[in-house]
Amino acid sequence: MLAHAFSTWLAFDDERPLSYDRHLYSFRTATASFMAFSQSYDFQIHDSTFNDIHGDMNVYRSRGDMVIHQTETGLQMLMREASTGAAHDSLERHPPPRCHRGTRTKLLNKIHGCIQDAAETKSESIIWLHGPAGSGKSAIAQTIAESCDESRQLAASFFFSSGRPHRDTIKYLFTTIAFQLAMSTPDRRRKINKVVVDDPSIIHKAPSIQLNKLIIEPLQNEGWDDHFPFLVVIDGLDECRGNVDQSQILSYIFHLNESCRLPLRFLIASRPEPHIASAFRTQNIYTAISLYGDFEALQDIRAYLWDGFRKIQDSEKHADTMNAISKPWPDFKTVSLLVDRSGGYFIYASTILRYIDEEHFSPLDRLAEVLEHSSSAPFAELDKLYLQILSVSRDPMVLKHILWYNFSGKCYSDFAGPVVEAIFQLRPGACLLALRGLHSLFRVDTTFEGNSRKIRTVRAFHASLYDFLFDPERAGNFFIDMEKNTIDFLREGLHVFTKWTSAGKNISSDDRIYVFKDWASNLYRLEQIGTDTILEDLRLADAGAWMPLIEDSAYWEKDTSSLFDLFCQIVWWFRRVHPYPEDLVEQYRSLCASAYYICAHGD
Secondary structure (H helix, E strand, O other): OOOOOOEEEEOOOOOOOEEEEOOEEEOOOOOOHHHHHHOOOOOOOOOOOOOOOOOEEEEEEEEEEEEOOOOOOOHHHHHHHOOHOOOOOOOOOEEEEEEEOOOHHHHHHHHHHHHHHHHOOOOOOEEEEOOOOOHHHHHHHHHHHHHHHOOOEEEEEOOOOOOOOOOHHHHHHHHHHHHHHOOOOHHHHHHHHHHHHOHHHHHHOOOHHHHHHHHHHHHHHOOOOOOOOOOOEEEHHHHHHHHHHHHHHHHHHHHHOOOOOOEEEEEEEEEEOHHHHHHHEEEEEEEOOOOOOHHHHHHHHHHHHHHHHHHHHHHHHHHHHHHHOOOOOOOOOHHHHHHHHOOOOHHHHHHHHHHOOOOOOHHHHHHHHHOOOOOHHHHHHHHHHHHHHOOOOHHHHHHHHHHHHEEEEEEEEOHHHHHHHHHHHOOOOHHHHHHHOOOOOOOEEOOOOOOOOEEEEEEEOOOHHHHHHHOOHHHHHHHOOOHHHHHHHHHHHHHHHHHHHHHHOOOOHHHHHHHHHHHHHHOOOOOOHHHHHHHHHHOOOOOHHHHHHHHHHHHOOOOHHHHHHHHHHHHHHOOOOOOOOOOHHHHHOOOOOOHHHHHOOOO
């Protein structure tokens, strides 16, 4: 079945000599006898699929005609099981994301240099381009694929895309690469066609068998020739369904690289998901190129925004609004602000420009909306991306707890995971599980305590993610309500403190001091509704409820004053409350004195 990525047609030919141009074959059409096309000559049928082919299969694509001769039945079958929409020049991806002219030049030159080095030295034959969501990986991969196609270095490309049929699974990866390899040289074409002719079932076998039979064996004795296309570009590996399949793909490529010595080099672009990063760390020979903290990107985004605003101002569709506006528009300060907000990610800048450039709306008004954050509309595309990624979390509620904790700015601890797990009575490691699969959005710093890995801090890579998470209209179920989360944190913490024997005894001494400090610090951020709620909970927690915690503090070997400090913070907070809760002040002064006595004298 021909994928809808290409327009297709059929033509029928008698035996004619073939001509080789770039990595495609072409045939002149003539007459044939087939159904309604009998005696037809030089005709084309676009955007159609034909299951019964008795002649040549012609496929139109932007870079030239790709024609499969009627005798090449193996390639005809292989193409039906290939994801033609995954190719860098497919109609399905048109227009593809690519680097804006004059941007990312240093990075592109670096990648081209690595590709050339790999071709010349025959070493470090895998380049891993990694970065967070929205950092421009696909645009860079596309630009590299196009330039290498022009220089006849590109052998194959596969652009994964989550949720796209045939482009989000390992099933079509190696049949697609094999088909493109067959189109790259006459010898590869002949060998791969023969493999499928000899064993048509190969197109339905396991990926490992397809890799071996369709790629490794046909190319194994080929030898290196600089004139042959050698680069395989695989973009969006993390968008292939299933971590196991993603890791397996890397395993296959590593095997191909280490054991088979094929005349192929790979550029793999992905988010730095832990299992992908771990797989690469097992390899000795590869080049990693990171898009994190890319200062050049900020300068490129500045140039990209200036160019985009210039085009908007000169656009005929905005003439009525913009003709009277002096150049340059907007001013330098505004562009600098947008560059800062972008965080170095083109996805932010490109989304803004598309929003401002929308027809039938004033660019001046749209820019004002962006600057004022008065509308979530300009970020619809960005929001869709964030929602898609966040939905991977196994426990959205735990995810919101830990994101609130890290982004609230009211916590002293650098040990986010243990504090959240202690307060909300979660199993150890629950926060790490909730963040699994989200490393493209967050930098998660961890530390080891014994044999356990604990989260220290969680930071967003992209500045706009904070705006998204705190906007209920944009974030939907992932909206972080600061007041509600603060109340939940305080109420759950109070439950732990007053049910200490069952809820708090397992909190480690290292984590305990941070639990107390962070709980107390969040009292001071409450609004009136939250204040009333916590006051009522504190009133219900009488001295008897606190005694197991106070008594237990007598056996603490370090930070013995932490409980005394907690009660002092509560009493001081009462001074900010109106009306002044005299009954609670006396109650918690008494608890403070008890904690001080234990701290000073032990039991």
